[in-house]
Amino acid sequence: MASVTTRSTPLPAPWDGVRAQLHDRGLRWTPQRRLLVEVLARTDGHVTAAELLESCRAIDPATIPSTVYRTLDVLEELGLLRHAHGPEGREEYHVLPREEHGHLHCAGCGGRWEIGADDAAALVATLAARDGFAVDLSHLVVVGRCRGCGAG
Amino acid sequence: MASVTTRSTPLPAPWDGVRAQLHDRGLRWTPQRRLLVEVLARTDGHVTAAELLESCRAIDPATIPSTVYRTLDVLEELGLLRHAHGPEGREEYHVLPREEHGHLHCAGCGGRWEIGADDAAALVATLAARDGFAVDLSHLVVVGRCRGCGAG
DNA sequence: GGGCTTGTCGCCACAGTATGCAATAACAAA
DNA sequence: TTTGTTATTGCATACTGTGGCGACAAGCCC
Numbered sequence: 001m002a003s004v005t006t007r008s009t010p011l012p013a014p015w016d017g018v019r020a021q022l023h024d025r026g027l028r029w030t031p032q033r034r035l036l037v038e039v040l041a042r043t044d045g046h047v048t049a050a051e052l053l054e055s056c057r058a059i060d061p062a063t064i065p066s067t068v069y070r071t072l073d074v075l076e077e078l079g080l081l082r083h084a085h086g087p088e089g090r091e092e093y094h095v096l097p098r099e100e101h102g103h104l105h106c107a108g109c110g111g112r113w114e115i116g117a118d119d120a121a122a123l124v125a126t127l128a129a130r131d132g133f134a135v136d137l138s139h140l141v142v143v144g145r146c147r148g149c150g151a152g
Numbered sequence: 153m154a155s156v157t158t159r160s161t162p163l164p165a166p167w168d169g170v171r172a173q174l175h176d177r178g179l180r181w182t183p184q185r186r187l188l189v190e191v192l193a194r195t196d197g198h199v200t201a202a203e204l205l206e207s208c209r210a211i212d213p214a215t216i217p218s219t220v221y222r223t224l225d226v227l228e229e230l231g232l233l234r235h236a237h238g239p240e241g242r243e244e245y246h247v248l249p250r251e252e253h254g255h256l257h258c259a260g261c262g263g264r265w266e267i268g269a270d271d272a273a274a275l276v277a278t279l280a281a282r283d284g285f286a287v288d289l290s291h292l293v294v295v296g297r298c299r300g301c302g303a304g
Numbered sequence: 305g306g307g308c309t310t311g312t313c314g315c316c317a318c319a320g321t322a323t324g325c326a327a328t329a330a331c332a333a334a
Numbered sequence: 335t336t337t338g339t340t341a342t343t344g345c346a347t348a349c350t351g352t353g354g355c356g357a358c359a360a361g362c363c364c
Contacts, residue, residue: 028330028341050320064344069321071342087291089241089351090320104285113283122274123294131265132299133256139239139295142275147284180311180360202350216314221351223312241321242350 015041082138102140108149167193234290254292260301
């Protein structure tokens with residue numbers, strides 16, 4: 001009889017190690033987690049939790065929201081994801097953060113860009129020097145208007 | 153017979169002009185709006201919408217959430233409020249923004265501080281020069297760890 | 305003061321996120 | 335393979351915030 005967890009898609013990149021990482025921490029590899037990981041493996045860049053939920057439901061309509069949210073928390077603890085809050089306050093996840101970076105959101109067109117460590121260096125240095133504050137770049141969201149949308 | 157809208161509290165500061173400002177735009181002065189304005193007049197600094205709702209309910213338990221949210225939107229359009237998103241993505245309102253400023257949130261102790269225009273000047277200048285991006289300082293939220301909470 | 309226009313309220317439903325709890329199932333050990 | 339432990343699921347529920355819609359009432363005009 002075919003195994004229940006189909007092996008049709010040997011997870012790529014860092015995702016193939018998730019199962020082992022979970023086991024190392026005494027956590028479990030479940031079909032629900034596998035489903036989300038499969039979805040994430042096909043995703044790159046930024047997604048909202050709601051989008052991920054929808055993608056999971058496209059494959060398994062029985063997917064429960066709270067399971068997805070909890071699994072996202074777990075994966076974030078493993079370091080495979082980072083989350084921040086978009087301009088409307090909704091959660092956004094960065095898959096496979098190569099390096100810490102902040103985000104730039106245009107309130108006009110909704111466009112998004114990344115802010116590198118060097119762009120924020122001055123701000124980070126100012127706050128570190130004056131207040132001893134250590135900035136978490138991955139949570140930095142800067143809202144404003146891009147060139148195209150003008151200062152209007 | 154006493155008037156329905158008690159005049160016991162002649163609204164202070166800029167709040168006394170709200171009614172006129174509403175009228176100028178063809179909007180209306182209702183008991184519900186007056187209640188929220190009274191609460192706001194006694195508040196300063198930062199509040200979440202939920203806190204304002206609670207304060208209103210303390211006075212009039214019949215206060216409806218959506219009315220509060222909609223009134224907050226209206227008052228923000230009048231320039232009497234600004235909102236930003238806290239680290240958990242909840243809405244936070246700044247009452248009577250004296251000047252545009254961003255916020256610093258400590259993920260450890262939950263402490264909050266303001267970021268002045270000068271603190272962010274370098275970041276603002278960098279983004280303006282490189283991308284032509286105009287930063288909205290009032291939406292700037294920087295998350296990290298304060299001196300006391302260490303880099304842990 | 306009375307009527308009319310239309311902005312606003314109150315209610316309902318829903319989206320997105322989060323938590324408690326009992327039942328289930330993953331995994332290890334026998 | 336069976337058993338036992340306990341992490342996880344699924345469900346119910348709650349909270350924040352938004353949008354639709356009919357009924358109501360604020361403010362204008364006469």
